[in-house]
Amino acid sequence: MRRLSVLIAILTTLALASGAGAQEKPRSGGILNWYVYGDPGRLDIHLESPLSVQQALAGIYSGLLHRDPDDPSKIIGDLAERWTVSGDGKVYTFHLRKGVKWHDGQPFTSADVKATFDRVLSPTVKSPRCGSMLKPVVASAEAVDPHTFQVALKFPAAPFLEYTASAWCRIAAKHVLDKYGDLSKPEAQIGTGPFKFKRYERGSVIEWEKNKDYFLPGLPYLDGVKQYVLVGFPTQLAAAKAGRVMLWDTWPPMKKTDADELRRARGDAVDISQNSINTIFLAFMHTQKPPFDNPDMRRAVHLALDRQEIVAKALEGAGIPCAVLDPKLSGPYALPLEEVNKLPGCRQPKDQDIAEAKRLVEKHYPNGVDVEAAVRSVGNYVDRAQLILSQLRKVGIRGTIKTYESAAGFAVFGKGDFVFLPTQDRAMVTVDPGDLFSLVYTTDAGSNWGKWTDTKADELTAQGLREANPEKRKQIYWELQRHLLSGAPSAIPVAWVEGYHFVDRKVRGYRFAPTVYDNNTFMKVWLAP
Amino acid sequence: MAGSIPVSGMPDVAERAGVAVGVAGAPATARSWGPLGHVGWFVAHQPLGAAGALIVTVLIVAAVFAPALAPHGPKDAAFAPYLPPSSEFLMGTDHLGRDMLSRVVWGARLSLYVGLSAVLLGISLGALWGIVTAYFGGVTDSSSQRVVDSLMALPPIVLALALMAALGQSVTNVIIALSVLLIPTAARTMRSVALSIKEMPYVESARAAGAAEWRIIFRHVVPNTLATYIVMFTVNIAYAIVVEASLSFLGLGAPPDEPSWGSMLTAGTQALETAPWMVFFPGLAISLTVFGLNLLGDSIRDLTDPRLRGGLG
Numbered sequence: 001m002r003r004l005s006v007l008i009a010i011l012t013t014l015a016l017a018s019g020a021g022a023q024e025k026p027r028s029g030g031i032l033n034w035y036v037y038g039d040p041g042r043l044d045i046h047l048e049s050p051l052s053v054q055q056a057l058a059g060i061y062s063g064l065l066h067r068d069p070d071d072p073s074k075i076i077g078d079l080a081e082r083w084t085v086s087g088d089g090k091v092y093t094f095h096l097r098k099g100v101k102w103h104d105g106q107p108f109t110s111a112d113v114k115a116t117f118d119r120v121l122s123p124t125v126k127s128p129r130c131g132s133m134l135k136p137v138v139a140s141a142e143a144v145d146p147h148t149f150q151v152a153l154k155f156p157a158a159p160f161l162e163y164t165a166s167a168w169c170r171i172a173a174k175h176v177l178d179k180y181g182d183l184s185k186p187e188a189q190i191g192t193g194p195f196k197f198k199r200y201e202r203g204s205v206i207e208w209e210k211n212k213d214y215f216l217p218g219l220p221y222l223d224g225v226k227q228y229v230l231v232g233f234p235t236q237l238a239a240a241k242a243g244r245v246m247l248w249d250t251w252p253p254m255k256k257t258d259a260d261e262l263r264r265a266r267g268d269a270v271d272i273s274q275n276s277i278n279t280i281f282l283a284f285m286h287t288q289k290p291p292f293d294n295p296d297m298r299r300a301v302h303l304a305l306d307r308q309e310i311v312a313k314a315l316e317g318a319g320i321p322c323a324v325l326d327p328k329l330s331g332p333y334a335l336p337l338e339e340v341n342k343l344p345g346c347r348q349p350k351d352q353d354i355a356e357a358k359r360l361v362e363k364h365y366p367n368g369v370d371v372e373a374a375v376r377s378v379g380n381y382v383d384r385a386q387l388i389l390s391q392l393r394k395v396g397i398r399g400t401i402k403t404y405e406s407a408a409g410f411a412v413f414g415k416g417d418f419v420f421l422p423t424q425d426r427a428m429v430t431v432d433p434g435d436l437f438s439l440v441y442t443t444d445a446g447s448n449w450g451k452w453t454d455t456k457a458d459e460l461t462a463q464g465l466r467e468a469n470p471e472k473r474k475q476i477y478w479e480l481q482r483h484l485l486s487g488a489p490s491a492i493p494v495a496w497v498e499g500y501h502f503v504d505r506k507v508r509g510y511r512f513a514p515t516v517y518d519n520n521t522f523m524k525v526w527l528a529p
Numbered sequence: 530m531a532g533s534i535p536v537s538g539m540p541d542v543a544e545r546a547g548v549a550v551g552v553a554g555a556p557a558t559a560r561s562w563g564p565l566g567h568v569g570w571f572v573a574h575q576p577l578g579a580a581g582a583l584i585v586t587v588l589i590v591a592a593v594f595a596p597a598l599a600p601h602g603p604k605d606a607a608f609a610p611y612l613p614p615s616s617e618f619l620m621g622t623d624h625l626g627r628d629m630l631s632r633v634v635w636g637a638r639l640s641l642y643v644g645l646s647a648v649l650l651g652i653s654l655g656a657l658w659g660i661v662t663a664y665f666g667g668v669t670d671s672s673s674q675r676v677v678d679s680l681m682a683l684p685p686i687v688l689a690l691a692l693m694a695a696l697g698q699s700v701t702n703v704i705i706a707l708s709v710l711l712i713p714t715a716a717r718t719m720r721s722v723a724l725s726i727k728e729m730p731y732v733e734s735a736r737a738a739g740a741a742e743w744r745i746i747f748r749h750v751v752p753n754t755l756a757t758y759i760v761m762f763t764v765n766i767a768y769a770i771v772v773e774a775s776l777s778f779l780g781l782g783a784p785p786d787e788p789s790w791g792s793m794l795t796a797g798t799q800a801l802e803t804a805p806w807m808v809f810f811p812g813l814a815i816s817l818t819v820f821g822l823n824l825l826g827d828s829i830r831d832l833t834d835p836r837l838r839g840g841l842g
Contacts, residue, residue, distance in 0.1 A: 383625060390607075400786065
């Protein structure tokens with residue numbers, strides 16, 4: 001009996017202790033160190049699309065809505081205290097917080113929200129993330145009064161709140177836009193977010209400092225965030241192993257061997273986890289330039305690529321080969337993998353598809369064809385490109401690699417100044433299954449770099465966006481996925497990317513978000529001693 | 530330019546200049562060494578140089594016969610990644626499943642091609658520059674030397690990186706960048722040789738006989754700088770190979786899919802703990818090549834230096 005009492009006492013003490021641990025009181029102070037995979041270059045959050053730009057600015061701005069830092073699966077108000085939806089689902093009214101100030105002391109009002117929406121919705125402004133999501137669904141946006149903002153939709157669009165909460169649709173100050181014309185320069189980074197933009201040394205470091213006038217009292221906990229520009233993966237891994245960076249939660253994820261190496265070096269000091277990063281690995285071909293202006297040649301590439309080998313070697317198995325939508329992320333909207341893996345180009349063994357690809361290439365280029373493969377020197381893109389070119393050589397497409405610095409590459413791709421991009425990841429902005437199609441496959445898509453126009457893809461994407469019935473929506477997206485896998489689009493799906501991330505155990509209050517762009521404001525993150 | 534040098538009559542000119550070319554004193558002695566002649570003499574008198582020559586010969590054979598010697602295509606990612614060295618893959622496979630032996634063998638071809646081309650272009654242009662300005666002297670010489678000073682003031686690898694960033698990544702551009710690095714050194718060295726040659730009696734005789742300036746330069750001065758040219762050529766191939774590997778290591782050399790020893794090293798650093806053979810074999814190839822070329826270069830320098838040549842008897 002006495003032993004039992006002692007045991008109960010011990011268990012009670014442990015339970016209390018663990019409970020106390022779970023409710024640790026956040027500590028203020030300290031600098032969070034992490035890194036960005038490439039130099040962001042131009043800093044305009046509305047006009048740029050690289051993750052490096054988003055990372056550089058995540059804590060500076062606020063949105064109307066955002067993902068809950070405590071539970072990123074939920075969307076909550078940010079600058080909007082609350083919102084209402086009309087009965088027909090077409091009018092959203094946002095009630096804005098009062099007393100919010102921009103980092104330069106100017107008051108925040110609905111005029112700023114209006115200026116932001118006007119900017120990203122303007123037909124003359126190319127906004128590859130926020131604009132490309134909102135333009136197809138928003139009919140008009142108006143400031144009702146200084147603290148009320150209203151958006152009318154063209155149709156009841158289910159993902160509208162997701163779009164509005166996106167980290168790419170942050171609200172910019174009207175007076176800053178008026179003054180600078182755009183947001184590309186460091187001095188134009190004036191937001192309402194938990195941190196102020198302190199310093200940007202090109203190719204070296206980006207620093208934020210605590211916004212003491214942040215509208216949520218007591219936040220942020222950190223004094224600042226320092227983001228090092230670490231381009232090469234060996235440098236990133238070395239910094240992680242040495243404990244010089246405390247967190248990695250975005251792109252490129254680590255491969256398993258790298259995660260194992262980090263685990264050996266840091267032991268229990270870091271938490272390492274495998275995650276889906278809502279990112280697809282694509283190969284782009286320019287549909288208006290030879291040889292890929294010919295659909296047969298694009299089809300040949302689709303048939304020749306051995307996605308299973310690419311995932312095994314370039315991603316060390318952490319990926320879903322050939323899928324247009326990832327079943328883990330899009331659930332029933334993703335075409336079942338059993339069907340995907342039986343389709344030409346995706347099936348194993350590859351002999352039949354390679355023979356057909358070879359026939360298609362020989363039909364138009366009996367002696368094979370040489371192409372220049374443009375590759376950004378980030379992540380393991382160069383390795384992936386070599387692997388892909390090795391596979392294409394078997395069917396007579398001979399590639400030579402031309403590398404670009406990260407921001408320079410995006411500039412070239414955006415202008416369509418390429419023939420072939422053997423590898424380029426596109427991270428989804430939301431968890432909506434229609435996101436990929438709006439981002440890559442429609443004529444007006446922000447990442448339709450290969451200038452592909454396909455009426456059926458445009459129509460099905462629009463139908464999917466308008467359809468509220470989940471079952472009907474699923475059928476639309478299945479048809480669209482079959483269409484892409486059986487046709488010759490500009491962007492060929494190679495795989496959905498997964499990988500490993502780490503968080504130093506001193507870092508508290510951090511939660512992984514469903515997209516790589518979200519929850520990097522670090523507003524509730526704090527550092528344990 | 531160097532290829533157009535009229536070599537007929539060169540030995541007597543060279544002997545008169547006192548900078549006899551190659552193993553000028555060797556043939557008579559070599560005859561007593563039997564059928565191997567020069568080779569046997571060279572091995573006996575320059576064992577380190579012979580070792581260097583052997584390494585360089587292996588390099589040349591690997592480069593020339595790479596398609597026949599390499600068991601697989603250097604770009605064929607057809608095998609399992611990170612396979613350690615075995616009887617099937619003597620140097621293992623890399624992170625993409627490519628045969629390392631095949632890549633190292635093909636890497637020899639790229640290194641030799643880049644090394645030889647860059648040195649031929651750079652040293653020849655530099656030599657011509659140095660000789661011509663030395664011969665004419667005056668303002669031409671002094672102003673051109675200031676240009677050489679400026680080029681030499683820039684750290685070589687920084688200059689090479691800047692050139693590659695400006696020109697873009699290609700094998701041809703690597704050759705151009707390396708040539709630019711080599712020109713000032715070659716110009717300065719050859720100028721000093723040409724300055725002494727232009728004061729030689731036979732040059733004065735030619736001038737007195739009414740020979741044109743350019744005829745004197747190409748007929749009498751250039752051939753007599755050949756010994757120095759050969760030494761510079763040999764020694765700088767190793768330098769060019771190392772710089773090419775460095776540029777590729779830094780990601781600004783040959784395009785990444787070309788089997789360059791430098792880019793193989795870069796890939797290897799990402800798997801140092803998993804697959805050390807990815808660094809070891811290309812590193813060994815670079816080291817051996819540079820070692821061999823330096824030994825051979827030193828040996829040629831010794832043989833062409835009249836002071837050392839006497840000692841070798």
